[in-house]
Amino acid sequence: xxxxxxxxxxxxxxxxxxxxxxxxxxxxxxxxxxxxxxxxxxxxxxxxxxxxxxxxxxxxxxxxxxxxxxxxxxxxxxxxxxxxxxxxxxxxxxxxxxxxxxxxxxxxxxxxxxxxxxxxxxxxxxxxxxxxxxxxxxxxxxxxxxxxxxxxxxxxxxxxxxxxxxxxxxxxxxxxxxxxxxxxxxxxxxxxxxxxxxxxxxxxxxxxxxxxxxxxxxxxxxxxxxxxxxxxxxxxxxxxxxxxxxxxxxxxxxxxxxxxxxxxxxxxxxxxxxxxxxxxxxxxxxxxxxxxxxxxxxxxxxxxxxxxxxxxxxxxxxxxxxxxxxxxxxxxxxxxxxxxxxxxxxxxxxxxxxxxxxxxxxxxxxxxxxxxxxxxxxxxxxxxxxxxxxxxxxxxxxxxxxxxxxxxxxxxxxxxxxxxxxxxxxxxxxxxxxx
Numbered sequence: 001x002x003x004x005x006x007x008x009x010x011x012x013x014x015x016x017x018x019x020x021x022x023x024x025x026x027x028x029x030x031x032x033x034x035x036x037x038x039x040x041x042x043x044x045x046x047x048x049x050x051x052x053x054x055x056x057x058x059x060x061x062x063x064x065x066x067x068x069x070x071x072x073x074x075x076x077x078x079x080x081x082x083x084x085x086x087x088x089x090x091x092x093x094x095x096x097x098x099x100x101x102x103x104x105x106x107x108x109x110x111x112x113x114x115x116x117x118x119x120x121x122x123x124x125x126x127x128x129x130x131x132x133x134x135x136x137x138x139x140x141x142x143x144x145x146x147x148x149x150x151x152x153x154x155x156x157x158x159x160x161x162x163x164x165x166x167x168x169x170x171x172x173x174x175x176x177x178x179x180x181x182x183x184x185x186x187x188x189x190x191x192x193x194x195x196x197x198x199x200x201x202x203x204x205x206x207x208x209x210x211x212x213x214x215x216x217x218x219x220x221x222x223x224x225x226x227x228x229x230x231x232x233x234x235x236x237x238x239x240x241x242x243x244x245x246x247x248x249x250x251x252x253x254x255x256x257x258x259x260x261x262x263x264x265x266x267x268x269x270x271x272x273x274x275x276x277x278x279x280x281x282x283x284x285x286x287x288x289x290x291x292x293x294x295x296x297x298x299x300x301x302x303x304x305x306x307x308x309x310x311x312x313x314x315x316x317x318x319x320x321x322x323x324x325x326x327x328x329x330x331x332x333x334x335x336x337x338x339x340x341x342x343x344x345x346x347x348x349x350x351x352x353x354x355x356x357x358x359x360x361x362x363x364x365x366x367x368x369x370x371x372x373x374x375x376x377x378x379x380x381x382x383x384x385x386x387x388x389x390x391x392x393x394x395x396x397x398x399x400x401x402x403x404x405x406x407x408x409x410x411x412x413x414x415x416x417x418x419x420x421x422x423x424x425x426x427x428x429x430x431x432x433x434x435x
Contacts, residue, residue, distance in 0.1 A: 029086045029112040032146045033138040041065060042145045047152045049123065049174035050187050055163055058177065059123075063144030063151030067175040068121025069186060070094040071193050073347065074161045076326030079105070081140065085119065085149075086112040088202035088231030089303065089345045091273040092193025094121035094172055096160050103128035106136025107143050113233040117147040118202065118273075120193075121174060123160065127153045150174070168321045168361045169347060197280030198273040199304075202231040203251050207262065210237065210246040221245065223427050226264035228253065228285045230272030230304045235408045239417070240268060243424040252284035255291035266298040266427045269305030271406065276307035276317045276348055277367035286312050290373035298430045299400040300423045303346055306402035309393060310350030314372035318357045319365040322387070323347035324404075330385035331392075331405055331416070339385060340415035342405035349404070350390045352380060359387040374398075399430045 032039075043061035050056055051072060074096040075084055081102050084095065102124040127140055144151050152174045164170060173187045214222050225244035227237070230251050240246050247262045251272075258264045269289055276282055282304070290312040292299050301309045307317050324344040331342050351357045357366060374395075382392030382403060392403040401423075407416035 027115045028110055029114060029116050029147065030082075030107050030109045030137060030143065031115075033107060033142060034109050037146065039142055039145050040148070042141060043150060043176075046177035047174055048177045048180055048183065049152055049155060049160075049172060050180070050183055051163065052171040052187060052190070053163070053167060055160075055170075055172075057155050057160065059152045059155040059174075061150070061152055061176065062127050062141045063122060064148045066148060066150045067173060067183070067186065068094055068150040068152065069173040069190055070120035070171070071169045072096065072123075072160070072164055072172040073169055073323065073325060074098055074157075074164055075345070076328065077343075080327070082107055082111055082143075083113050085117045085122065085140075085143065086114045087233060087345065088114050088118050089233075089271050089273050091118040091198045091202050091231065092196060093119055093273075094123060094174070095119040096123040096157055096164070097125075098157060098161050100125035100157070101128055102126070103131055103140035105133040106131030107138045107140065108133075108135050109137055113235060114202075117144060117149045119149060121172075122149060122151040123155055123157060123174070124151065124153045125155065125157045127151060165322060168319065168323065194275040194278070196274065197278060197282075199230045199251055199278070199281035199285070202273060203229045203281060204248065205250055207250065207253065208248045210248055211241050212245060214241070214245050223265040223424075223431060224263060225427075226253070226258045226262060226267045228267065228269045228288060228305070230270050230282065230285055230308075232270035232272075233406075233408070236270060236302065239408045239420050243420060244427075251281040251288075253288060255288045255295070258288070258292075264297075265431060266300075266423075267292040268423075269299070269301040269308055271303035271305065271345070273304075276304055276311060282308060287373070293374035293376060293395060293398055293400050296398065296430075298423070298427045299395075299398075300419075300426075301402035303344075303404060303406060306392065306404045307346075307348055307350055309395075309400070309402045310378075310390070311367060311370060312373045313376070313378045313393070313395070314370060315353060315378070316351040316357070316369060317348050317367045318351060319361040319363065320347055320349050320389070321359050321361045324384070329405060331382050332385050333382055335381055342407075342416055344405045346404060350393070352388075352390050353378065355388070358389045399426045401426070
């Protein structure tokens, strides 16, 4: 990684370099495999996974020689396991893959979504140890060992998926079969990762200018965009760099600093892990969003950024019974009357302004009612075709909108990538004085 440093596990580029948006060189979780880093000895032998509701599943350990513990979730993608493993939105969770063969095309350099592996454990039916692809530089097992993340395979992932499907999410631990009593004790003392400031864990510490002074094909400078990093994926940055001069910023960066120091023309808030109502970095990002909307700046939010906009607009957020994780979630655009197949990864949702909390978790976990911080009303633009939950908001009278899904998903459906163009058009209209 030339000209880069590491902050909180995120590889950062040197601020003076101009980056090609199609291949943003900001470090990759597989760098160690390319550079020949020493890979620690891995786990092996019989293992057991225990869930807080009494579930017990035997399997075989792989990955790092550690105990796995966290919130058990699943994802339905048939490929893209490397992108999921390196997605900061999975921080604090134990990730189960529903597709049975994980690692069949190996690990590829340059396709990770961050500089490290974020789940606290990985559950698969079968971890492929002999990948079949000419560009593979290692196995899933080696990647997990490199980043200190444990795994367990030969597990009945169908049974786990059904269990998690009914419970929404459940705490779990896994480790050596011979240490089952210790694992039970650990599970009893385990607290939900949603209580942690996960956004602080996954975000950068200092602002970074990714492509300063970038111009379009006509030599005109592109608008400057501030990106609040709540756990941003690299592919979001790649897409944004196609349309903007991007300043990658910590989530607690005040709006006044973004304007006075970086002179931004618009603001973007990224995806990220955890409870959107957490009083830590998520709330700091929400306050910055509210100030930007109040000032009339163009704003776009994705996933957690969407939820933070909902909170800033006086809406509640709540834990869902069935989180949306996978690459096949249908979303209806109520304005255009169209349906897009989208990639999603979230366990919280924004309450509908009229219909309230749809498909809520049986626990009723939700944020406390709060006032509208920016003073403008919002309307629902996108809804999930399966459960009717809110998938996107438009701020009435303001150049601002949000979506719950991931338009940039890679690999994944491309139905919604036009939303980045929509945001650029909103910014251009704002800079041109249009309402």
